[in-house]
Amino acid sequence: MYPAPAVKIFIIGAGQVGSTIVEALHGEHNLTVIDLDPARLTPLAYRYDIATIEANGASRRALADAGVRDADLVIACTSRDEANLVAATFARIEAPRATTVIRTSNVEYIELWREGRLDVDFVVSSEIETAHAITRVIGVPAALQTDVFADGQVQMVEYEVTELSNPDVLGKPLRQCDLVPRDSRVVSKIRGETMTIPNGATVINAGDRLVVVGSPEAAQAWGELLSPGEGVVEDVVVFGGGQVGVAIARQLLEQCIGVRLIEPDRERARRIAEELPDARVYQATGLDPDFLERERIGQAQAAVFAMREDSKNHYAATLARVHGVTFTIAIVHDPIAREVYEHSGVDVTVNPRQVTAEEIVRFAHDPRTQQVAMVEGDRFEVLDLTTSPTSGYVGLRFRDMPIRGAVIGAIVRDGKAVFPHSDDVLQAGDRVIVFTESSRVADVERVL
Amino acid sequence: MGIDARGTVGLVGVLSRYLALSALVPIAVALYYDESIWPFVGAGLGLAAFGTVLRLWGGDISHVGAREGFLVVALVWLVAAVYAALPYLLSGDPQLAGPADALFEGMSGFTTTGATVLTDIEALPQSLLMWRQFTQWLGGMGIIVLALAVLPRLRVGGRQLLESELPGPEVDQLATRIREATTRFSALYLALTALEAGILGILGWTGIDPEMDTFNAIAHAFTTIPTGGFSPQNRSIEPFAPVTQWVILVFMIAGGVNFALLFQVFVRRRLRVVLRDEELRAYGFALLAAAAILTAEIWTKRPEIGEEAIRVGFFQAASILTTTGYATVDFALWPTLALVTLVGLMFVGASAGSTSGSVKVLRHVLMAKILGRELRQTVHPELVAPIRLNRVVVDERTLRAVMSFVLLYIGIFVAGTLVITIDAAYNGPTVTPFEAIGVVAATLGNVGPAVGFAGPFGSYAPFSDVSTVALTTLMWIGRIEVIPVVVLLTRSYWRS
Incomplete structure (x- = not known):
């Protein structure tokens, strides 16, 4: 058995990002959360087995008193860029060995960090991560969610099965479907709250959600199968020219x-037009039906709503749907708004804070784990990790592996992606793309 | 008092005294050919004395800034034209005896226009001929300083786009800017002139072109790079061999290139950056298109065919586009399409940072972009579309300045045409509407030869003194880019 290394993590800031990180990591690691606001710490302290300290994370003495010198990882994720930078700098002084991660939206900080002139190990930007999440979805228009691994060789996509899906895959066992693309594996079938790990006998029905891991071409082929006619995207309308937009x-x-x-905003629109010469920029609210008609917004293949207010995004998205936009993606700032959005027909919602938290969580995993994606909120995770030579699974054929709530979707062997069939054998040093429930992440890391 | 008048006068005085030194060149020529030196001695001393008086009467020049710049620019070209005219008057040559005619010839020299009131150019003494050529060379240097250093500072007519051509911090002192630009660009200007004179000289000395001699080599080198167009020959470039014409053609085209780009090519050796310049590409395109039309027209309708048709087409297209005004044939005799093309080219001009006159390609490029955007915004009223030049956003103020320039240019062209036709109606000579349009376009655009009797081998002599003065004024206004003159007519310029 490979022991999961227990990591001491300091989280500065208990807002949405901090809470999401706590939620994802509390089971496996020792967490200490620092925040000035007791109202944010208390609910976390009640729900999870973590230490909470009411203090200013941007104070060197407070960090020292909190015992930051024992930390392996310091995450500064308050909503204030400067406070995060200061906290990480102080943490570096107190605990020189600890890895530091800061959350920032300040472009200047990100550029300095890329030049190696900012004394923090990682910088995570909500805007950039949100944009990543959205562009990934737009690249595969039928997807609810998608992520890529192993330099783009492996793609994970979550699709919704509808009545419009190809009848060849509906209502019969998977092994009898002729059109299922090679080089792919259905790693999960989710229906409501229940998740099943599919095998050849699993039947797919409208209303199911499937998580597929495969080559990008296979992922695309699944999209064609499950949501025919969505094709390639060439025309996207972005509502809102803030930093995220x-x-x-x-x-x-x-x-x-x-x-x-x-x-x-006139000035802002002008600045964006100067900054992005290839974009067409309109100075308009996007809430004016005449404008939407005149500019044929309805013909866009996708619309992204990235305005500051959830209610505006919601209204604009609904209006755009009325005017014929078929694929809508909205930024959601308040987690509660997500339900409202989805109820009123917004196809995909992206929460910048959640996306940021996911990105930060990647740094807290086993060092063998290279990349993590979350599916269905934080219910499931997709891991990208390297098998240890001592793992009990090495040398087993895939058909002989016990299934305990986790599936290997793909292997990266000698830098090339392999989509395993039942007779293939797992080898030591293989990178595996594993789908699992969030609560089992530590177990998966241990046994592999 | 709104402007620093004493400082302005002082600066004009300083510049006049420097300019007076230029009389040494024709004096040397006169001594060589054993001709009278007194017209030049008189003009030189006169200007030196005038400059000294202004300098003494004027005040401290260190505070002369952008606001006074308009007046300085306008006055300097006026003073220079008068100075250029003095030797013509003092020489007592019958063709230039009238003050209006002499001033016309002087202004045509310093504005590098190339229009002449002479009917028999070769009758002039060598020293006076060389003086004509030399005034264009001096004017060309002045225009480079004007175009790349002074006008961008005054932010007129979209000139601010060339603001970056001079390095270093933004100096507001006009005197300093003039000095900086002169030191930066004069060596290259001199080198290009010497190169052309050398090549033409070699063609002559080796006997490849029997008509070319040292005098002609220097004389034509003096008026090619400045896109001037004066020639000591009655029939311009026609007598010279085809190879000479090709050489002059190449230097004429070079003279129409933004001088800051030439500086990049020859001094910094950055050819690739230069070739991507949008204005340069548009200039090249305009030249090729015009040359193609003219060549086709000549080949089919005139006796010239083959190489000769191509050479004639290219030479005339480049000559008018760059506003030089040389000619290898009497294009006044050409068929209508070719003539209309030439008059159309008079409104184009070459690059904004060159010695050429007229509207200039840069403004045409920007106007096209403005109109394109206007059309797109008609369909998409909410579209925000910044206009870019060489990938850099051009600010809206600059675009407005370009539009105002073009409108003013057209307005003055119309007004000038009216003056000429009214005067011609009462004082003669008989001009056709096309001739009236041609002479006004050719003087306002600093081209030189027009159509009809004022064609390349003709003369502006038939015009009355009123028209001559009007055309002289047009050359002056066109040369300093309209706005510095017009702004002087506004009340707010003189008020604080």
Whole structure:
């Protein structure tokens, strides 16, 4: 058995990002949460087995008193960039060996960090991570969620099965479906609250959600199968030219996807137009039906709502749907708003704080684990980890492996992705892409 | 008092005294050819004395800034034209005996226009011929300083786009800027002139072109890079061999390139950056398109065919586009399409940082972009579309300045045409509407030769003194880019 290394983690800031990190990590690691506001600490302290300290994380003495010198990992994730930077700097003085991660939206900090001139180990930006999450979804239009591993060789996608899906895959056991793409594996079937790990006998029905791991082509083929006719995206409308909206537009343009951006503020619209020469920028609210008609917004293949207020995003998304936009993605700031969005037909919601937390959580995992994605909120995780030579699973054929709430979707062997069949054998040093429930992450890391 | 008048006068005095030194060149020529030196001695001493008086009467020049710049620019070109005219008057040559005619010839020299009131150019003494050429060379140097250092500071007509051509911190002192630009660009200007003179000289000495001699080599080198167009020959470039014409053509095209880009090519050796310049590309395109039309027209409708048709087409297209005004044939005799093309080219001009006149390619490029955006915004009213030049956003103020320039240019062109036609109606000579349009476009655009009797081998002599003065004024206004003159007519310029 491989012992999961217990890591001492300091989390500075108990807001949405901090709480999400606590939620994801509390089972496996020793967590200490520091925040100035007792109202935010108390609920965390009641729910989880963690230490909470009411103090200013940007004070060197407070950090020292809290015992930061024993920390292995310090995460500064308050909503204030400067406080995060100061906290990480002080933590570096107190605990030189600890890994430091800061959350920031300040472009200047990110650039300095890339140049190696900021004394923190990792910088995570809500805007950039949110934009990543959204561009990944837009790249595969039918997906509820998607992520890539192993330099893009392996893609994980969550699809919704509907009545429109290809009848060949509906209502019969998977092994009888002829059209199922090779180089892919259905790692999970989710229906409501229940999750089953599929095998050849599993039957897919409308209303199920499938998590597929496969090559990017296979993932695309699954999209065609489950949501026919969505094709490739060339025209995306982004509502809201704030930092998030601009980051989204920039990443879409980098993928050669055409972007139209709508920003109500005159000066801001002008600045964006100067910054992004390839985007078409409109100075408009996006809430004016005449404008939506005149600019044929309804013909866009996707619309992203990245305005500051949830209610505005909600209204604009609904209006856009009325005008014929079929695929809508909305930023949600308040976690409660997510339900409202989804109820009113927004296809995908992205919570910047959650995305940021996910990114930060990656640093807390076993060092063998390279990348983590969360599915269905934080119910499931997809891990990318390297098998240890002492693992009991090494040398087993896939058909002989016991199934305990985790599935290996793909292997990266000698830098190449392999999508295993039942006769393949797991080897020591293979990188595996594993789908599992969040509560089992530590177990999976231990046995592999 | 709104502006620093004493400082302005002082600066004009300083510049006049420097300019007076230029009389030494024609004096040397006169001594060599054993001709009278007194017209030049008189002009030089006169300007030196005038400059000294202004300098003494004027005040401290260190506070002369952008606001006074308009007046300085306007006055300097006026003073220079008068100075250039003095030797013509003092020489007593019958063709230039009238003060209006002499001033016209002087202004045509210093504005590098190339229009002439002479009917028999070759009748002039060598020293006076070389003086004509030399005034264009001096004017060209002045225009480079004007275009790259002074006008960008005054932010007129979209000139602020060339603001970055001078390095270092933004100096508000006009005197300092003039000195900086002169030291930066004069060596290259001199080198290009010497290179052309050398090549033309070699063509002459080796006997490849029997018509070319040392005098002609220097004389034409003096008026090619400044896109001037004066020639000591009655029939311009026509007598010279085809190879000479090709050489002059190349230097004429170079003279139409933004001088800051030439500086990049020859001094910094950054050819690739330069070739991506949008204005340069548009200039090249305009040249090729015009040359193609003219060549096709000549090949089919005129006796010239083959290499000759191409050479004639290219030479005339480049000559008018760069506002030089040389000619290898009497294009005044050409068919309508070719003539209209030439007059159209008079409104184009070459690059903004060159010695050429007229509207200039840069402004045409920006106007096209403005109109394109206007059309797109008609369909998409909410579209925000910044205009870029060489990938850099051009601010809206600059674009407005470009539009105002073009409108003013058109307005003055119309007004000038009216003045010429009214005067011609009462004082003669008989001008056709096309001739009236041609002479106004050719003087306002600093091209030189027009159509009809004022064609390349013709003369502006038939015009009355009123028209001559009006055309002289147009050359002056066109040269200093309209706005510095117009702004002087506004009340707010003189008020604080």
